[in-house]
Amino acid sequence: MFELLLTDSHSKARRGRLTTAHGVIQTPIFMPVGTQGTVKAVAPSELRELDAQIILGNTYHLFLRPGLDVIREFGGLHGFSRWDRPILTDSGGFQVFSLARLRKITDEGVHFQSHIDGAPCFIGPKEAMEIQAALGSDIAMLFDECPPYPCEYDYAARSLERTLLWAKRCKEVPTPGAKFGIVQGATFADLRRQSAEALVSMDFDGYAVGGVSVGEPEEEMLAAVENSEPYLPPGKARYAMGLGTPPQMVEMIARGIDMFDCVLPTRVARNGTAYTWGGTVNLKNACHTRAKGPIEEGCTCPACREFSRSYIRHLLKAEEILGLRLVTLHNLHFYLNLMATIRQALEAGAFSEFRQRFHARYSKVEAPPEE
Amino acid sequence: MFELLLTDSHSKARRGRLTTAHGVIQTPIFMPVGTQGTVKAVAPSELRELDAQIILGNTYHLFLRPGLDVIREFGGLHGFSRWDRPILTDSGGFQVFSLARLRKITDEGVHFQSHIDGAPCFIGPKEAMEIQAALGSDIAMLFDECPPYPCEYDYAARSLERTLLWAKRCKEVPTPGAKFGIVQGATFADLRRQSAEALVSMDFDGYAVGGVSVGEPEEEMLAAVENSEPYLPPGKARYAMGLGTPPQMVEMIARGIDMFDCVLPTRVARNGTAYTWGGTVNLKNACHTRAKGPIEEGCTCPACREFSRSYIRHLLKAEEILGLRLVTLHNLHFYLNLMATIRQALEAGAFSEFRQRFHARYSKVEAPPEE
Numbered sequence: 001m002f003e004l005l006l007t008d009s010h011s012k013a014r015r016g017r018l019t020t021a022h023g024v025i026q027t028p029i030f031m032p033v034g035t036q037g038t039v040k041a042v043a044p045s046e047l048r049e050l051d052a053q054i055i056l057g058n059t060y061h062l063f064l065r066p067g068l069d070v071i072r073e074f075g076g077l078h079g080f081s082r083w084d085r086p087i088l089t090d091s092g093g094f095q096v097f098s099l100a101r102l103r104k105i106t107d108e109g110v111h112f113q114s115h116i117d118g119a120p121c122f123i124g125p126k127e128a129m130e131i132q133a134a135l136g137s138d139i140a141m142l143f144d145e146c147p148p149y150p151c152e153y154d155y156a157a158r159s160l161e162r163t164l165l166w167a168k169r170c171k172e173v174p175t176p177g178a179k180f181g182i183v184q185g186a187t188f189a190d191l192r193r194q195s196a197e198a199l200v201s202m203d204f205d206g207y208a209v210g211g212v213s214v215g216e217p218e219e220e221m222l223a224a225v226e227n228s229e230p231y232l233p234p235g236k237a238r239y240a241m242g243l244g245t246p247p248q249m250v251e252m253i254a255r256g257i258d259m260f261d262c263v264l265p266t267r268v269a270r271n272g273t274a275y276t277w278g279g280t281v282n283l284k285n286a287c288h289t290r291a292k293g294p295i296e297e298g299c300t301c302p303a304c305r306e307f308s309r310s311y312i313r314h315l316l317k318a319e320e321i322l323g324l325r326l327v328t329l330h331n332l333h334f335y336l337n338l339m340a341t342i343r344q345a346l347e348a349g350a351f352s353e354f355r356q357r358f359h360a361r362y363s364k365v366e367a368p369p370e371e
Numbered sequence: 372m373f374e375l376l377l378t379d380s381h382s383k384a385r386r387g388r389l390t391t392a393h394g395v396i397q398t399p400i401f402m403p404v405g406t407q408g409t410v411k412a413v414a415p416s417e418l419r420e421l422d423a424q425i426i427l428g429n430t431y432h433l434f435l436r437p438g439l440d441v442i443r444e445f446g447g448l449h450g451f452s453r454w455d456r457p458i459l460t461d462s463g464g465f466q467v468f469s470l471a472r473l474r475k476i477t478d479e480g481v482h483f484q485s486h487i488d489g490a491p492c493f494i495g496p497k498e499a500m501e502i503q504a505a506l507g508s509d510i511a512m513l514f515d516e517c518p519p520y521p522c523e524y525d526y527a528a529r530s531l532e533r534t535l536l537w538a539k540r541c542k543e544v545p546t547p548g549a550k551f552g553i554v555q556g557a558t559f560a561d562l563r564r565q566s567a568e569a570l571v572s573m574d575f576d577g578y579a580v581g582g583v584s585v586g587e588p589e590e591e592m593l594a595a596v597e598n599s600e601p602y603l604p605p606g607k608a609r610y611a612m613g614l615g616t617p618p619q620m621v622e623m624i625a626r627g628i629d630m631f632d633c634v635l636p637t638r639v640a641r642n643g644t645a646y647t648w649g650g651t652v653n654l655k656n657a658c659h660t661r662a663k664g665p666i667e668e669g670c671t672c673p674a675c676r677e678f679s680r681s682y683i684r685h686l687l688k689a690e691e692i693l694g695l696r697l698v699t700l701h702n703l704h705f706y707l708n709l710m711a712t713i714r715q716a717l718e719a720g721a722f723s724e725f726r727q728r729f730h731a732r733y734s735k736v737e738a739p740p741e742e
Contacts, residue, residue, distance in 0.1 A: 041692040066685040073661050290444050306453050314437040321412040
């Protein structure tokens with residue numbers, strides 16, 4: 001299902017193509033996050049206009065609400081949410097560990113209480129794959145334990161052992177689409193290698209680097225990828241879970257990653273923060289009060305094509321939903337367009353130049369909010 | 372600017388046409404409310420798709436935020452909000468009396484504190500018209516005092532006197548579009564007549580019935596219109612301010628009203644209540660959990676064309692913005708389509724039949740929320 005089209009000559013960056021039942025995905029790719037069956041504040045038609053190729057759904061959230069009995073009535077998440085392009089579902093593991101209460105982890109799976117109504121629930125490897133099959137996921141992720149940061153070596157090793165046990169069980173459960181293994185091992189290079197090699201020996205359709213974006217410093221995040229990637233086969237897609245900022249994604253691509261998902265572009269949009277090629281911009285700042293220009297000059301997103309920073313700032317200050325809708329559309333466009341630009345650079349043999357120019361221009365430093 | 376095209380033979384219902392610098396409005400018409408420079412949760416492109424002919428802007432809110440200095444930079448509210456069809460602005464009177472703090476009313480105008488930051492402000496008749504001129508309003512409303520309900524006769528009479536004094540001052544201030552007078556007089560038939568006759572003698576471009584939808588019973592609301600309308604000239608548009616439910620609008624049209632504005636369709640949408648020809652429906656109710664059908668069978672709105680009640684209910688329960696967006700679009704479509712249907716009925720000489728069928732089918736009774 002994955003074809004490696006080319007590899008950059010100065011880095012590990014790759015240009016690829018991933019084929020699913022709901023369409024072909026050109027990589028590198030960013031996947032907007034649709035936690036509860038919708039990308040927050042955005043309609044499916046708007047995602048299509050933004051050229052989103054694939055979105056992510058959260059198994060844990062959808063399992064709890066509306067529940068599988070409802071989604072099964074519609075033949076899966078595509079029919080329920082009316083999104084007809086590919087969907088990747090996470091396994092629920094990360095969400096159970098970060099959101100649910102009173103959990104008990106055994107080799108069979110995880111007992112937890114719903115964060116919505118406290119109802120007792122259980123998800124194990126078999127259940128996780130069955131849920132993703134019911135959702136009709138194009139890419140299902142294996143059920144894994146995501147250790148916290150920081151994490152002791154012994155805990156990470158025992159957790160990894162369990163995740164590999166679960167991987168074997170996940171493999172046996174039939175799902176309609178692809179199955180991706182998740183490399184764990186916390187911050188320990190030998191565990192990362194052991195995890196990658198064990199998963200690869202089981203032969204999955206793709207591999208993710210998990211246990212990143214869990215509060216660790218950026219160097220640890222990059223190291224987790226660097227310690228996993230060399231043991232992954234070039235002919236399968238690689239996905240860094242829950243990442244990241246634009247510069248982080250550029251560096252991950254240079255380290256051989258093909259796929260990303262992240263709540264950042266939609267989450268920070270709801271606070272009025274927009275991504276631009278020059279870095280992030282807080283649109284609530286007073287400097288935008290009379291600004292007639294768009295969020296970014298030359299941007300072709302629906303917000304920039306039509307509306308001024310002044311108007312968008314007014315909407316944000318007045319807490320109007322249209323304000324966060326417009327910034328959300330802009331940010332998703334930025335992330336998706338960043339990937340399209342990188343794909344073009346790779347095809348032109350110009351990724352290194354792109355990478356250098358990108359970092360020179362992109363700044364994390366912005367004038368502090370004035371109000 | 373107003374042409375009366377025909378009057379119903381069994382009621383006072385009228386079919387008309389109102390011409391403004393930004394386009395022609397077919398009446399009877401409902402005007403979606405865009406309080407803070409946007410109809411809540413909806414983009415201008417979506418309003419155009421819904422065939423909204425004119426929207427309302429709130430002078431008081433826009434005067435406080437973003438302020439006239441900002442809106443002037445864009446040549447008015449059309450340029451600022453990117454809505455290119457007609458805009459009616461209220462005078463700010465009603466909002467000052469209902470939202471602002473510590474007001475002092477004199478014959479010169481109203482001193483008040485902003486409900487946003489407590490800043491001391493003043494709006495009188497001259498200021499109200501100057502603000503509406505700066506907003507570039509197609510239809511400016513005269514500055515009026517809106518007495519509360521209930522209201523003593525003496526207060527209503529004194530208040531009316533002041534409103535008529537203000538009307539004279541408003542008339543002298545040049546504005547780019549039309550000016551509509553507002554009939555007041557609370558629940559007193561003689562004051563309503565006195566108000567209407569005095570305003571008509573000043574010759575405005577249209578006339579509104581104000582001081583309705585302020586908490587009075589429905590009979591008082593209808594009586595206020597019945598006590599005002601006979602004294603208004605047939606050749607000018609009539610506008611019932613802040614109204615109403617679908618049955619109230621049908622009855623107001625039968626009593627000679629041409630124009631309506633109301634926050635109901637957008638406000639109740641955000642709580643999950645949808646309008647249908649059978650009455651209101653609470654989409655959060657458990658009976659919709661697995662419902663594959665649209666909000667209303669046969670409805671051509673963007674929500675009903677694409678999404679099931681089950682999915683919309685899920686979005687509302689999960690507090691996803693897309694949920695309230697979809698119900699808002701449906702409700703605005705319902706209100707606008709109700710008016711389009713009434714215009715067709717009037718043209719076909721079938722308004723009485725429509726009115727009877729409408730009331731027979733539309734019910735205020737719904738099963739109580741189950742959760």
